[in-house]
Amino acid sequence: xxxxxxxxxxxxxxxxxxxxxxxxxxxxxxxxxxxxxxxxxxxxxxxxxxxxxxxxxxxxxxxxxxxxxxxxxxxxxxxxxxxxxxxxxxxxxxxxxxxxxxxxxxxxxxxxxxxxxxxxxxxxxxxxxxxxxxxxxxxxxxxxxxxxxxxxxxxxxxxxxxxxxxxxxxxxxxxxxxxxxxxxxxxxxxxxxxxxxxxxxxxxxxxxxxxxxxxxxxxxxxxxxxxxxxxxxxxxxxxxxxxxxxxxxxxxxxxxxxxxxxxxxxxxxxxxxxxxxxxxxxxxxxxxxxxxxxxxxxxxxxxxxxxxxxxxxxxxxxxxxxxxxxxxxxxxxxxxxxxxxxxxxxxxxxxxxxxxxxxxxxxxxxxxxxxxxxxxxxxxxxxxxxxxxxx
Amino acid sequence: xxxxxxxxxxxxxxxxxxxxxxxxxxxxxxxxxxxxxxxxxxxxxxxxxxxxxxxxxxxxxxxx
Numbered sequence: 389x390x391x392x393x394x395x396x397x398x399x400x401x402x403x404x405x406x407x408x409x410x411x412x413x414x415x416x417x418x419x420x421x422x423x424x425x426x427x428x429x430x431x432x433x434x435x436x437x438x439x440x441x442x443x444x445x446x447x448x449x450x451x452x453x454x455x456x457x458x459x460x461x462x463x464x465x466x467x468x469x470x471x472x473x474x475x476x477x478x479x480x481x482x483x484x485x486x487x488x489x490x491x492x493x494x495x496x497x498x499x500x501x502x503x504x505x506x507x508x509x510x511x512x513x514x515x516x517x518x519x520x521x522x523x524x525x526x527x528x529x530x531x532x533x534x535x536x537x538x539x540x541x542x543x544x545x546x547x548x549x550x551x552x553x554x555x556x557x558x559x560x561x562x563x564x565x566x567x568x569x570x571x572x573x574x575x576x577x578x579x580x581x582x583x584x585x586x587x588x589x590x591x592x593x594x595x596x597x598x599x600x601x602x603x604x605x606x607x608x609x610x611x612x613x614x615x616x617x618x619x620x621x622x623x624x625x626x627x628x629x630x631x632x633x634x635x636x637x638x639x640x641x642x643x644x645x646x647x648x649x650x651x652x653x654x655x656x657x658x659x660x661x662x663x664x665x666x667x668x669x670x671x672x673x674x675x676x677x678x679x680x681x682x683x684x685x686x687x688x689x690x691x692x693x694x695x696x697x698x699x700x701x702x703x704x705x706x707x708x709x710x711x712x713x714x715x716x717x718x719x720x721x722x723x724x725x726x727x728x729x730x731x732x733x734x735x736x737x738x739x740x741x742x743x744x745x746x747x748x749x750x751x752x753x754x755x756x757x758x759x760x761x762x763x764x765x766x767x768x769x770x771x772x773x774x775x776x777x778x779x
Numbered sequence: 780x781x782x783x784x785x786x787x788x789x790x791x792x793x794x795x796x797x798x799x800x801x802x803x804x805x806x807x808x809x810x811x812x813x814x815x816x817x818x819x820x821x822x823x824x825x826x827x828x829x830x831x832x833x834x835x836x837x838x839x840x841x842x843x
Contacts, residue, residue, distance in 0.1 A: 661804065663803065672812075675812060676809050676810065676811050676812060677809025677810055677811075677812055678809060679806075679809050681807055682803075682805065682807045683806065683808065683809070686806055687806055715805070716806035716808065717806070717808045720812065
C-alpha cells in the first residue's frame with residue numbers, strides 16, 4: 389500500500405469514527421506524538437547519512453505518530469497507529485483485541501509482537517533520550533549500514549496473531565505472557581542472503597512473506613510491587629523464523645530484561661542475541677574462509693543499562709551505556725571483522741516546559757572496534773538536540 | 780518436590796543452556812581470504828602477520 393493510500397485509509401477510519409460517535413457506545417481515544425531531533429557529529433562533520441556506509445547524521449529527523457484506540461464493547465477493542473519518519477508514512481499498528489478475560493486476549497492484525505520491555509515505550513514520547521538503545525536501533529546509529537542496524541530494530545510491526553494475558557497473584561505479583569505467530573523478517577532481494585533485510589520489512593509494496601512460514605515467538609514477564617511507588621520487573625523473550633524465500637535460513641532472537649523503579653528513579657537493563665544463518669554456497673563472497681563447522685551463521689549481541697533520575701522538578705538526567713558485538717564471517721565488502729564491537733556512552737538531560745512539550749539533549753561517545761576507512765577514527769562523538777510534543 | 784531434586788533440575792537446565800551457548804552460539808571462521816585483503820597481501824599464508832603489521836588491507840582487520 390502506498391503511503392498516500394495509508395494516509396487516506398487512516399483519514400477514512402477517523403471520519404467514520406466521528407460519524408458513529410453519537411450513534412453507538414463506541415469509546416475512543418486519539419493520541420499523538422512528534423519528535424524532531426538534530427544529530428550533529430563533530431568528529432565526522434563532512435559525513436553524509438545518505439551517501440554510503442561510513443556516515444553521520446547531521447540534519448533534522450522527524451518521528452511522528454498518531455494513534456486511534458477504540459473500545460467497541462467490553463470485549464473488543466481496536467488500535468490504529470500511523471507514523472511518519474525516515475521511511476515515510478507507515479501503519480505501525482492496525483489490530484483488534486478480543487479479550488475473553490484478563491488471562492486470555494486474542495490479538496489479530498498488524499502489530500509489534502511482544503519482545504523485551506523497550507518495545508512498550510519505543511515511541512519517542514516515552515523516552516527521555518532522542519534515540520533508541522543500540523540493540524533496538526533502527527537507523528540512527530553511526531555506521532548503521534555496516535552494522536545493519538541493531539539486533540532487533542524497533543518497532544518491528546508484522547502481520548499475525550498473538551495470544552496474551554495477565555494474571556495477578558494477590559495484589560503484589562503480576563505475571564504476563566504472550567505467544568504469537570507472525571509474518572516475521574525476510575530477505576527476498578539477495579541471491580545469497582546473509583542477513584535480514586529491514587528495508588523489505590517496511591517496504592510500502594508488500595507486507596507479506598514469500599516463504600509462507602510464519603515466525604513464532606513469545607514472552608513472559610513477572611512484576612513484583614515492592615511498595616506504592618516501587619516495583620521490579622523481569623522478562624524473557626524469544627523469536628524464531630525463516631527469512632529467505634526458499635525456507636533455508638533461520639534466525640533466532642533471544643532476550644532478557646530487568647527493570648527497577650524506586651519512586652522517580654528508573655533503572656533498566658536488557659540483553660538481546662540474534663543467531664543468524666547465512667547462505668555460504670558461494671564462499672568467495674566472504675572475507676574469511678567459510679569454516680565447515682559452525683561457519684554458516686553469525687551472532688549479534690546487544691545490551692544496554694540505563695538510569696533515569698529526576699534532578700529537580702521537570703528536569704531529568706539520563707545515563708546510558710549500550711553496545712553491540714558481531715561475531716562470525718562477514719561479506720568481503722564489509723569493513724567489519726569477524727569480531728566487531730561498538731560501545732556507546734550517553735549522558736542526557738530532558739526538560740519539560742509543559743507536561744506535553746519536552747526538550748531533550750544528549751552527548752554520546754562511541755568506540756568502534758574498527759577504524760573509519762576515511763578518517764581512521766575509532767572514536768566518534770555525537771550530540772543531539774530534540775523537541776518532543778504529545779497530545 | 781524436594782529441594783534437592785529441584786536443585787538438580789536447575790543445575791541440569793543451566794548446564795544444557797551453557798552447552799548450547801558454547802556451541803550453537805559460537806561461530807567459527809577460517810583465515811582471512813587472500814582476495815579479501817589488499818593486493819600485495821597475496822596468498823602467502825602470512826596474511827595475519829601482514830595485516831596486523833598494517834602492511835596491507837585494513838589495519839587490524841582480522842582481530843580487534
